[in-house]
Amino acid sequence: xxxxxxxxxxxxxxxxxxxxxxxxxxxxxxxxxxxxxxxxxxxxxxxxxxxxxxxxxxxxxxxxxxxxxxxxxxxxxxxxxxxxxxxxxxxxxxxxxxxxxxxxxxxxxxxxxxxxxxxxxxxxxxxxxxxxxxxxxxxxxxxxxxxxxxxxxxxxxxxxxxxxxxxxxxxxxxxxxxxxxxxxxxxxxxxxxxxxxxxxxxxxxxxxxxxxxxxxxxxxxxxxxxxxxxxxxxxxxxxxxxxxxxxxxxxxxxxxxxxxxxxxxxxxxxxxxxxxxxxxxxxxxxxxxxxxxxxxxxx
Amino acid sequence: xxxxxxxxxxxxxxxxxxxxxxxxxxxxxxxxxxxxxxxxxxxxxxxxxxxxxxxxxxxxxxxxxxxxxxxxxxxxxxxxxxxxxxxxxxxxxxxxxxxxxxxxxxxxxxxxxxxxxxxxxxxxxxxxxxxxxxxxxxxxxxxxxxxxxxxxxxxxxxxxxxxxxxxxxxxxxxxxxxxxxxxxxxxxxxxxxxxxxxxxxxxxxxxxxxxxxxxxxxxxxxxxxxxxxxxxxxxxxxxxxxxxxxxxxxxxxxxxxxxxxxxxxxxxxxxxxxxxxxxxxxxxxxxxxxxxxxxxxxxxxxxxxxxxxxxxxxxxxxxxxxxxxxxxxxxxxxxxxxxxxxxxxxxxxxxxxxxxxxxxxxxxxxxxxxxxxxxxxxxxxxxxxxxxxxxxxxxxxxxxxxxxxxxxxxxxxxxxxxxxxxxxxxxxxxxxxxxxxxxxxxxxxxxxxxxxxxxxxxxxxxxxxxxxxxxxxxxxxxxxxxxxxxxxxxxxxxxxxxxxxxxxxxxxxxxxxxxxxxxxxxxxxxxxxxxxxxxxxxxxxxxxxxxxxxxxxxxxxxxxxxxxx
Numbered sequence: 001x002x003x004x005x006x007x008x009x010x011x012x013x014x015x016x017x018x019x020x021x022x023x024x025x026x027x028x029x030x031x032x033x034x035x036x037x038x039x040x041x042x043x044x045x046x047x048x049x050x051x052x053x054x055x056x057x058x059x060x061x062x063x064x065x066x067x068x069x070x071x072x073x074x075x076x077x078x079x080x081x082x083x084x085x086x087x088x089x090x091x092x093x094x095x096x097x098x099x100x101x102x103x104x105x106x107x108x109x110x111x112x113x114x115x116x117x118x119x120x121x122x123x124x125x126x127x128x129x130x131x132x133x134x135x136x137x138x139x140x141x142x143x144x145x146x147x148x149x150x151x152x153x154x155x156x157x158x159x160x161x162x163x164x165x166x167x168x169x170x171x172x173x174x175x176x177x178x179x180x181x182x183x184x185x186x187x188x189x190x191x192x193x194x195x196x197x198x199x200x201x202x203x204x205x206x207x208x209x210x211x212x213x214x215x216x217x218x219x220x221x222x223x224x225x226x227x228x229x230x231x232x233x234x235x236x237x238x239x240x241x242x243x244x245x246x247x248x249x250x251x252x253x254x255x256x257x258x259x260x261x262x263x264x265x266x267x268x269x270x271x272x273x274x275x276x277x278x279x280x281x282x283x284x285x286x287x288x289x290x291x292x293x294x295x296x297x298x299x
Numbered sequence: 300x301x302x303x304x305x306x307x308x309x310x311x312x313x314x315x316x317x318x319x320x321x322x323x324x325x326x327x328x329x330x331x332x333x334x335x336x337x338x339x340x341x342x343x344x345x346x347x348x349x350x351x352x353x354x355x356x357x358x359x360x361x362x363x364x365x366x367x368x369x370x371x372x373x374x375x376x377x378x379x380x381x382x383x384x385x386x387x388x389x390x391x392x393x394x395x396x397x398x399x400x401x402x403x404x405x406x407x408x409x410x411x412x413x414x415x416x417x418x419x420x421x422x423x424x425x426x427x428x429x430x431x432x433x434x435x436x437x438x439x440x441x442x443x444x445x446x447x448x449x450x451x452x453x454x455x456x457x458x459x460x461x462x463x464x465x466x467x468x469x470x471x472x473x474x475x476x477x478x479x480x481x482x483x484x485x486x487x488x489x490x491x492x493x494x495x496x497x498x499x500x501x502x503x504x505x506x507x508x509x510x511x512x513x514x515x516x517x518x519x520x521x522x523x524x525x526x527x528x529x530x531x532x533x534x535x536x537x538x539x540x541x542x543x544x545x546x547x548x549x550x551x552x553x554x555x556x557x558x559x560x561x562x563x564x565x566x567x568x569x570x571x572x573x574x575x576x577x578x579x580x581x582x583x584x585x586x587x588x589x590x591x592x593x594x595x596x597x598x599x600x601x602x603x604x605x606x607x608x609x610x611x612x613x614x615x616x617x618x619x620x621x622x623x624x625x626x627x628x629x630x631x632x633x634x635x636x637x638x639x640x641x642x643x644x645x646x647x648x649x650x651x652x653x654x655x656x657x658x659x660x661x662x663x664x665x666x667x668x669x670x671x672x673x674x675x676x677x678x679x680x681x682x683x684x685x686x687x688x689x690x691x692x693x694x695x696x697x698x699x700x701x702x703x704x705x706x707x708x709x710x711x712x713x714x715x716x717x718x719x720x721x722x723x724x725x726x727x728x729x730x731x732x733x734x735x736x737x738x739x740x741x742x743x744x745x746x747x748x749x750x751x752x753x754x755x756x757x758x759x760x761x762x763x764x765x766x767x768x769x770x771x772x773x774x775x776x777x778x779x780x781x782x783x784x785x786x787x788x789x790x791x792x793x794x795x796x797x798x799x800x801x802x803x804x805x806x807x808x809x810x811x812x813x814x815x816x817x818x819x820x821x822x823x824x825x826x827x828x829x830x831x832x833x834x835x836x837x838x839x840x841x842x843x844x845x846x847x848x849x850x851x852x853x854x855x856x857x858x859x860x861x862x863x864x
Contacts, residue, residue: 038343041350120356127338136339142331168339210336218329218379239306 004102012101013163016057019096023089025059026149026288029132029166036127044123046158050106055163057093058125058132060152061086066290069278090155097159105159129154133166138174139202140191140276141215143283147173150289151277172210176281180208191276195220200276311370313443317610318436318635319364320378322429323371326360364429381606417541417569418494421520421613424631424822428836435635440789440815443610444638446515449675450476457652457678463505464655464699465683470505472678475512481595482513488598489572489589491544493518493608496616498542498570500524500533500556502685503662506576506591508671510546511662518608520631522616523663526551533559534566539627539823540616541569546591549577557588610634616822617665619762629822630762640765640816641672643788648730648756649772650703652678655727657701659687659710666734666758669765670705679703689714693723700727705758707735712742720749728753730772733779734760736854740780747776759783759854763818763831763838768792768852782851790814794846797858799833809858810844811837 007015013030020028033056037045046053087107094105108123126144129135135144135152146152147169179189183204186193192200199219203211236249277283288294332352337345357375361368414422435441450472453462458473470478491497497514499521501507514521522540524533524547533556537545547556557573564570576591608614615632650656656674658667674681682699684691692714696704711733714720728750733743738757747755757779758769770784778784786792793801794808802808817838820828832838843858 032341035341035343039338039346130338131341137333137336142333168341172336172339211334213331213333215331216329217331218324218327 005100007101009161009163012161015100016093016097016163019100020057020059020089020093023092024061024085025089026062026152027060027134027146029058029129029134030163031056031058031128031131032165032167035131039127040124041120044120046108046123049108049123050104050158050160052104052160053158055159055161055165056108056128056132057090057157057159057163058129058134058154059086059090059093059157060129060134060146060149060154061089062149062290062294063151063153063277063283064274064290066284066292069284069290086153086155090157093157094159097157097161101161103159103161105157105161108156108158123156125154125156128156131165131168133168136169136172136174137210137213138172138191138280138282139179139189139200139204139210139213140174140280141200141217141220142213143277145174145280145282146286147171147282148286148288150286151280151283173282173286174210175204175208176285177208178281180204190279190281194275194279196273196275306373309367309370309373311373312436314436314439314441314610315366315370316374316377317443318432318441319366319371319374320381320609321611322364322432323360323375324378326355326363327357327375365433381609414494415492415543417496417543418492418520420541421494421496421616421631421822425611425613425633425819427819431836435639435789435815438789438815440639440643441610441635442639442642444642444676445608445610445612445634446512446614446638446672446675447479447607449638450479450512450516453675453678460653460678461655461680463508463683464680465505465685466698467505469680475509478509478595479512479516480600481598482509483516484598484600485594485596486513486517486519486544487601489544489574489594491517491519493606494520494613495544496520496522496540496542497544497546498522498524498537498540499663500526500528500545500547500551501576501662502526502548503658503667503683504685505683506546507662508681508683509595511671515608515614518606518612520613520616522618522629523668525620525663526661529554530559534563535627536618536629537567537570539629540618542567543569544572544574545570546574547576549575561588608634610638615668617663617668617762620664626824626827628824628827630818631822632765632818636816636818637668637765638672638676639789640787641669642676644669644766644769645673645677647769647771647788648673648703648732650674650677650679654679654702654729655682655700656680656703656705657682657684657695657699659684659692659704659706660734661687664707665762665765666705666707666732666760669760670703670732673703689717689719693719696728697724702727702729703732704728704730705732705734708733708738708742709735711746712739715742715745720746725749725753726751731755732758732769734758743776743780747779755779757783759842759852761840764790764812764814764816764840766816767812767840770851778851782847782853785850785852786812786814787816790816792846792852793837794844794852795833795837799835799837804846804848807843807845807855810840810842810852810854812840813837 017028033046036056037047046056091107094107097103097105129144130137135146138145175183175189183189197219199216202213205211237246240246240249283289288297288299335345357371358368361371453472454476458471460472461469462472462475463470497519499507499510511521522536522542524536545556545560549555557575560570560573572587572589574589574591574594611633613631613633615637617630617632618627619630650673654677656670656679658670660667662668662671671681682695682701684695687710692710730753731746731750733755743755754772755776756770756772758766760766766787767790768783768786770779770782774784790812791814792810792812795801795811796808811833813836841858843855844852846852
């Protein structure tokens with residue numbers, strides 16, 4: 001890495017963004033590193049992971065297809081392997097930066113923090129994306145939304161290459177005007193109303209902006225923990241005291257259905273119920289939210 | 300598994316999950332609240348000001364309560380799975396989701412395990428120092444004991460063994476489990492929910508045990524009314540306990556509990572459904588009353604995802620009989636407190652599976668309930684004496700052949716005084732436990748030689764600590780005649796002066812106790828709670844006492860009187 005080419009930071013940024021788009025990113029941004037360092041708690045800052053990091057690049061790839069939003073609720077969870085594409089895109093981007101600019105880079109792992117447990121990520125990809133201006137926090141449990149691309153999956157690249165930072169989105173697209181209308185009439189937005197476990201609530205102010213967002217993660221987990229279903233089932237089976245307990249853990253009626261789906265289905269990850277996103281006019285209705293809309297828009 | 304380690308490798312036991320689960324869940328960052336849009340606006344001051352609201356990560360919780368982070372992660376995962384019964388595809392599918400949403404099928408999330416305001420208030424009475432909890436769990440004093448768990452275990456281990464014996468015959472463990480399941484479903488169908496209080500005013504009958512176990516199985520809480528309670532006393536306890544159901548006979552002498560309820564129901568708005576036992580079913584004259592047999596028959600089974608109570612849940616709300624007038628002193632007890640006391644006690648009392656345990660006192664008495672719990676803990680049978688009289692007691696001893704008898708001194712003094720014991724076959728008794736005050740030394744000395752195969756032990760307890768101290772088998776009648784022995788397993792006892800300083804052995808002072816079976820505080824009576832405990836957590840029993848050189852405690856009246864307070 002000693003033959004680093006002389007490239008203007010803004011030129012490098014343009015090349016990096018072009019590569020990311022070529023690899024499938026819908027949105028790319030560079031986050032304000034100082035801001036991340038101030039907001040993230042100790043142990044979860046970019047410099048904790050990569051001491052000489054100069055820039056944090058956030059990318060977003062497309063979420064569900066329009067077809068996925070339309071299938072019955074039960075099957076929704078089996079169409080969610082899009083984060084894999086986000087990670088492969090950022091992985092490739094780290095290689096690209098190293099080969100093109102001779103500068104150390106890493107794909108930022110989204111894995112769980114062994115010390116703090118699953119509720120506190122090692123690095124907050126959401127924080128990176130928000131500060132990079134490719135998403136803003138919604139009333140739907142702080143899921144990031146983009147005014148053009150709607151609901152995306154995110155990944156990050158840390159690099160020692162210095163790049164000019166982008167600003168967060170000037171306006172938060174959430175709540176959409178139709179959601180504000182509904183809130184004025186019913187006191188709830190679609191995501192609040194249609195959440196099967198009622199884990200969302202909040203307030204919208206007189207100007208139609210978010211005033212408060214409440215997200216009960218434990219309630220959400222009632223639906224979302226299928227994400228960890230397979231390891232949890234195996235853990236139950238291994239922890240069972242006897243043969244009958246193991247049989248119960250593995251072949252409980254719900255779990256039998258799960259095995260069936262896993263064996264004949266996509267093999268992808270399971271996920272949250274996504275009912276809040278299914279009814280979100282931004283997630284599913286943004287101009288470039290899905291391939292059909294993007295094709296219609298010539299993108 | 301957590302971090303590739305199994306539960307056993309992490310050293311996480313069922314007891315730890317039961318003891319710590321709720322605390323860990325409460326400390327986790329389960330609720331995200333955001334005001335405005337501070338990250339997008341880079342409002343660092345606002346972010347900093349609200350950082351503490353995010354809750355704690357597993358490592359922080361681990362440091363707080365003294366476990367490893369991996370243990371906390373595992374316990375939290377197990378607690379969440381227990382609470383939420385995840386995997387609700389059937390629910391999601393039934394709802395339809397999104398634009399196929401069917402509002403009529405909507406069940407608010409909180410209704411899956413909703414506790415009433417009254418139930419939450421009762422649970423709030425349980426507050427423990429996590430360090431003490433950790434010690435109780437590590438020592439094995441607190442386990443995963445629940446009554447429904449013991450009932451199920453007994454029914455599996457010995458389905459045909461006797462669970463109840465009375466003048467009508469016996470009920471097997473399996474039979475009792477079936478019967479309790481039906482009544483549990485009936486209570487649920489009648490509207491009783493976890494944490495609700497059910498009041499019982501019944502004699503020591505099969506129905507008492509059935510209702511007690513059913514209330515417990517449902518996760519509800521039982522409060523016992525003395526058979527002699529009437530009018531103002533009834534109203535005070537039913538009102539203070541926030542009881543939602545009353546189970547009582549149609550008549551107690553010439554008193555009709557349900558008739559009384561009918562006249563006073565406007566004063567007890569929470570008490571909606573009295574359940575009545577007996578021939579006179581006053582449904583026509585008292586609308587709303589439910590015959591007991593109807594409660595037990597034909598109710599739909601509990602929902603599939605019903606949450607069983609855990610050892611940390613409250614299940615008893617008892618009112619001391621000697622409480623001074625004024626604001627009631629309700630004593631809430633969790634399974635941890637009451638059942639660990641009984642589980643640890645059965646080895647000391649020598650209660651084993653196949654034994655028969657008889658209580659002469661009504662089950663509303665703390666010691667009688669302790670005897671019931673001890674019998675269930677050991678897999679022994681509970682012998683039922685519906686109403687005490689000296690002839691009824693000796694008759695029960697001869698016919699039911701108890702191995703263990705729990706009684707107050709008055710019960711046996713009356714029998715000795717009537718010369719009944721000399722004419723009674725007491726050969727089945729291996730242990731007579733005398734509890735209550737005062738116990739004349741001569742009673743112990745008179746009773747001991749009449750037991751050809753048994754001994755007399757003395758037990759000291761209160762509603763606040765059911766079996767606090769007792770003499771052990773082999774201690775001999777002389778020790779039991781003069782002393783209440785030494786503390787039950789896990790319980791600590793000391794004698795302190797009126798300033799709370801421990802006094803030397805042999806000196807008089809107040810008996811104070813602490814430990815895993817001591818109650819945590821009175822329900823809705825913070826003043827009484829504050830007065831009941833010393834600053835360092837010892838319960839002031841109010842008993843004047845001294846401790847001999849061997850650690851046995853000798854009682855000598857009320858401390859207030861001795862201390863001249």
